[in-house]
Amino acid sequence: MKILLVxxxxxxxxxxxxxxxxxxxxxxxxxxxxxxxxxxxASQFDVIILDLGLPDRDGLDVLQELRNNKILTPILILxxxxxxxxxxxxxxxxxxxxxxxxxxxxxxxARLRALQRRESQQKSSxxxxxSIEINPANFSLSQYGKPIPLxxxxxxxxxxxxxRPNQVFSREALVDKLYNWDNEVSSNTVEVYVHxxxxxxxxxxxxxxxxxxxxxxxxxx
Amino acid sequence: MKILLVxxxxxxxxxxxxxxxxxxxxxxxxxxxxxxxxxxxASQFDVIILDLGLPDRDGLDVLQELRNNKILTPILILxxxxxxxxxxxxxxxxxxxxxxxxxxxxxxxARLRALQRRESQQKSSxxxxxSIEINPANFSLSQYGKPIPLxxxxxxxxxxxxxRPNQVFSREALVDKLYNWDNEVSSNTVEVYVHxxxxxxxxxxxxxxxxxxxxxxxxxx
DNA sequence: TGAAACTTTTAAGAAACCCTTAAGAAAGCA
DNA sequence: TGCTTTCTTAAGGGTTTCTTAAAAGTTTCA
Numbered sequence: 410m411k412i413l414l415v416x417x418x419x420x421x422x423x424x425x426x427x428x429x430x431x432x433x434x435x436x437x438x439x440x441x442x443x444x445x446x447x448x449x450x451a452s453q454f455d456v457i458i459l460d461l462g463l464p465d466r467d468g469l470d471v472l473q474e475l476r477n478n479k480i481l482t483p484i485l486i487l488x489x490x491x492x493x494x495x496x497x498x499x500x501x502x503x504x505x506x507x508x509x510x511x512x513x514x515x516x517x518x519a520r521l522r523a524l525q526r527r528e529s530q531q532k533s534s535x536x537x538x539x540s541i542e543i544n545p546a547n548f549s550l551s552q553y554g555k556p557i558p559l560x561x562x563x564x565x566x567x568x569x570x571x572x573r574p575n576q577v578f579s580r581e582a583l584v585d586k587l588y589n590w591d592n593e594v595s596s597n598t599v600e601v602y603v604h605x606x607x608x609x610x611x612x613x614x615x616x617x618x619x620x621x622x623x624x625x626x627x628x629x630x
Numbered sequence: 631m632k633i634l635l636v637x638x639x640x641x642x643x644x645x646x647x648x649x650x651x652x653x654x655x656x657x658x659x660x661x662x663x664x665x666x667x668x669x670x671x672a673s674q675f676d677v678i679i680l681d682l683g684l685p686d687r688d689g690l691d692v693l694q695e696l697r698n699n700k701i702l703t704p705i706l707i708l709x710x711x712x713x714x715x716x717x718x719x720x721x722x723x724x725x726x727x728x729x730x731x732x733x734x735x736x737x738x739x740a741r742l743r744a745l746q747r748r749e750s751q752q753k754s755s756x757x758x759x760x761s762i763e764i765n766p767a768n769f770s771l772s773q774y775g776k777p778i779p780l781x782x783x784x785x786x787x788x789x790x791x792x793x794r795p796n797q798v799f800s801r802e803a804l805v806d807k808l809y810n811w812d813n814e815v816s817s818n819t820v821e822v823y824v825h826x827x828x829x830x831x832x833x834x835x836x837x838x839x840x841x842x843x844x845x846x847x848x849x850x851x
Numbered sequence: 852t853g854a855a856a857c858t859t860t861t862a863a864g865a866a867a868c869c870c871t872t873a874a875g876a877a878a879g880c881a
Numbered sequence: 882t883g884c885t886t887t888c889t890t891a892a893g894g895g896t897t898t899c900t901t902a903a904a905a906g907t908t909t910c911a
Contacts, residue, residue, distance in 0.1 A: 476754040483748070493734040500740040501767050503755045505748055506727065507741075513714040519721035520728075527726060527748055530702060547798045548842050560898055561841035596901050597858090604859065619857070619908070781887055817890050818869090825870065840868070840897070 410525065411435040413454040415445040415471070416487070417464050421510075425458070425487075428514050434521075440464070442471040449475055454482050456524050461488040461499070469502055476503040483524040487512065538571050539628035541610060557609055562587060566602045570615065570625040579622040599623070631746065631786070632656040632673070632807050636666040636692070637681040637708070642731075646679070646708075649735050654769065654782055655742075656810050661685070663692040670696055673806055675703050677745050682709040682720070690723055697724040704745040708733065743767065750793035759792050760849040762831060778830055783808060787823050791836065791846040800843035820844070 412429055416422040417440045429436045437454070439445050442463045449457060457475070461468030472484060483505040488495075491509040499507050506520050536543040541552045548564055550557050559567070569586050570578065578586075580599045587598075603615050603623055613626040633650055637643035638661045650657045658675070660666050663684045670678060678696070682689030693705060704726040709716075712730040720728050726748075727741050743766055747755065757764040762773045769785060771778050780788070786808055791799065801820045809815055824836050824844055834847040 493737050496734075496737050497740040500737075500744045501755050503747075505744055513717075516714050516717045516721075519718040523721045523726050526724075527704070544796070547796050547845055548839055562899075598900065600858070601860090601900080604861095607859095617858070783888075815889070819889065821869065822871090822889080825872095828870095838869070 410455045411453070412437070412521070413445065413448055413457045413482075414438045415442070415458065415463070415468070416440065416460040417462070418460075425514075425517075428518070432518060442466040442468065445471055446474055446478070449480050449482065450478060455528065456521055457482050457484045458521075459484055459486050459504070461486060461490055469499065472499070472502050472504060483528055485517075485520060485524065487517070536568075536571060538574065538625065541614070543568065543571065552610055559609070560605075562598075563602055563605050563609075566599070567606055567614075570623065574625045574628075577618045577622050577624040582622070631676045631789070632658070632810070633742070634666065634669055634675045634678045634703075635659045636663070636679065636684070636689070637661065638683070638685050639681070646738075649739075653739060654786070656786075656808065658810050663687040663689065666692055667695055667699070669811075670701050670703065671699060673811070674803070676749065676807075677742055678703050678705045679742075680705055680707050680725070682707060682711055690720065693720070693723050693725060704749055706738075706741060706745060708738070746793075757789075757792055759795060759846065760835075762835070764789065764792065773831055780830065781826075783819075784823055784826050784830070787820070788827055788831075788835075791844065795846045795849075798839045798843050798845040803843070 410433070412434045414422065414426055414429070414436055416425060416438070419440075422438055422440070426436045426438045437448055437452070439448055440463075442465050445457075445459070445463075448454075459468050459472060463471065468486070468488065472486070475482075475484070484503065485506040485508065486499045486504045487508050487510065488499075489510045490496075490499075496507050496509075505524055508517060508520065534545060536545065541550060542554075543550050545568070550559055550564065550567070565587055566583065569583065583599045603617075606614055616624045616626045618624055631654070633655045635643065635647055635650065635657055637646060637659070640661075643659055643661065647657045647659045658669055658673070660669055661684075663686050666678075666680070666684075669675075680689050680693060684692065689707070689709070693707070696703075696705070705724065706727040706729065707720045707725045708729050708731065709720075710731045711717075711720075717728045717730075726745055729738060729741065743755075746766075750757075755765075755767065757766065762771060763775075764771050766789065771780055771785065771788070787804060790804065790807055804820050805815060808819075824838070827835055837845045837847045839845055
């Protein structure tokens, strides 16, 4: 875990840096707004601790510039400015948390942990298979990077096959997955959708196992 | 924006609920830990405000159970317990922020905005997407720099979509966000608002994913 | 080789889905 | 209160997708 500490007071800065180091953080300690911006641009931090009373420029400006530069790192403001209005301003300019000096070190540590925990919860699960790529979050599919629209059933069928790339599914099993029980379907729907998918994504996308059913095509080509 | 407020004190609870409603939040107010858990499981909230001194069980247990149930909603603890140790415990059990009573309402609002912002993919306090720009702090929207008035539900709907630009939301999910439990709606409201938004902001602002729901339009044009 | 079994392709009517409009109800405001 | 804006509901019409069936094609095996 890597932290950028922006604090011009030497004594306080050293104290925080020591405490962080003791908690096994990697600490980069800078004392001016200018340095803060260049460090934040140069390297990826897990959290930035920002004092507002800096010698060269106001911390709020630094904050804003960081956000304008698309630096999304969580930022915790640590300052003597304690009025409600100041807190609101700081948070609304893009800070993630705000602590007033004098502060309690264990609380700071706990707030840093909370920020990190949030950040690490980012998840994106994109499924790929050969040339195709499925993004379940938006039900979209692309092949060689080009988006290809699929209808609902086409998408469902493909997703089922792709979830178990090596399994052969019987027609009945696929119908069972695609439909709920009370509106069973009594014809060759599956064949028709396989046909549609092959038309859109290429003949080899789905392999037919004669007498048994269908299987996702092999990825190797 | 939908908030679950867990607070057993009737006076204080009413005060917070009113303040939140005034800020256009959809508020679900419950008074026990048990209710908190069932509501959190039943619907998707943007933030949970949690009092620790509940009548039926300790708020920290509620917090832990929520996290165990894989409810990742940001949680802000709002309590009279003000020692450093109590704050550390609360944050380390999975809360995202911690405020001590008595508290300042504007600060609470700013912290809620910060929590939401963190959760959305947008990190700056002013949200932009293509030609439009939203400032959640004062509910304003502009396109190409020109302010465009939106009704409350139009605004809510757009804000939801814009918070996760790549996700497709089903009609049901959107209805769930736009209304609280006791005045559910039973018709095509979402379609109608989508239509209004498209009329005001252009056809491509919202994309429909047939059979699934709606998604923010792509920014590239 | 020829029949049987199985699979692919095509096409068209049916169904589902979404958009649009409008009007009465409700809520907000002076 | 009366006026204006916003909300909810419902219905019509246009479009896409689904289902079905039948014809055409392919593989298997006696």
